[in-house]
Amino acid sequence: DAGVIQSPRHEVTEMGQEVTLRCKPISGHNSLFWYRQTMMRGLELLIYFNNNVPIDDSGMPEDRFSAKMPNASFSTLKIQPSEPRDSAVYFCASSLQGGNSPLHFGNGTRLTVT
Amino acid sequence: QQQVKQSPQSLIVQKGGISIINCAYENTAFDYFPWYQQFPGKGPALLIAIRPDVSEKKEGRFTISFNKSAKQFSLHIMDSQPGDSATYFCAARGGYSTLTFGKGTMLLVSP
Numbered sequence: 001d002a003g004v005i006q007s008p009r010h011e012v013t014e015m016g017q018e019v020t021l022r023c024k025p026i027s028g029h030n031s032l033f034w035y036r037q038t039m040m041r042g043l044e045l046l047i048y049f050n051n052n053v054p055i056d057d058s059g060m061p062e063d064r065f066s067a068k069m070p071n072a073s074f075s076t077l078k079i080q081p082s083e084p085r086d087s088a089v090y091f092c093a094s095s096l097q098g099g100n101s102p103l104h105f106g107n108g109t110r111l112t113v114t
Numbered sequence: 115q116q117q118v119k120q121s122p123q124s125l126i127v128q129k130g131g132i133s134i135i136n137c138a139y140e141n142t143a144f145d146y147f148p149w150y151q152q153f154p155g156k157g158p159a160l161l162i163a164i165r166p167d168v169s170e171k172k173e174g175r176f177t178i179s180f181n182k183s184a185k186q187f188s189l190h191i192m193d194s195q196p197g198d199s200a201t202y203f204c205a206a207r208g209g210y211s212t213l214t215f216g217k218g219t220m221l222l223v224s225p
Contacts, residue, residue: 042217043203056212091157100146103213105157
């Protein structure tokens, strides 16, 4: 089991640039989550998908953020244009839908916007 | 509105001591309470979880104590080891809702 795979591990970009974060969930998992982690706010849920369909995007901070899941094995989180306050670690997690199936997190993408 | 309040924010414990992290919640619909452990540069990973029909669950050196009437639950790490140094998150979920995480506790176990 390769676990949840995220890329890139680190991203440094200038303010105003577009940033795309990528995630490959665990095969067979049908729920996918994007989280943002900062010291001030902890782990914040941005959006989650069930069976590739966005269910709740109320955590997406602004229209600059968008997420897609074109198929069961791939998801992207895009920030356009990026701002310094977007600097954080972004995690993708997957799980089986329903019950108390545990979340399996990737190792995150550390984003720095200068 | 923070639905799961976690304390302390940071904790230093000597090797062999007991680490205690506390969480409190408001939503009585919560019925699943996991703890996640996160090492630097890694994503959080499930450590142990409890449902409110029991007051305690133990797995090795890790124990969850649950007080339904007080709406509180805690993680106890017995015989704490330097390898336990990590950030710990409590969380809660009810029904088909998503997990709500506490803000985390940075634990340092000194040798």
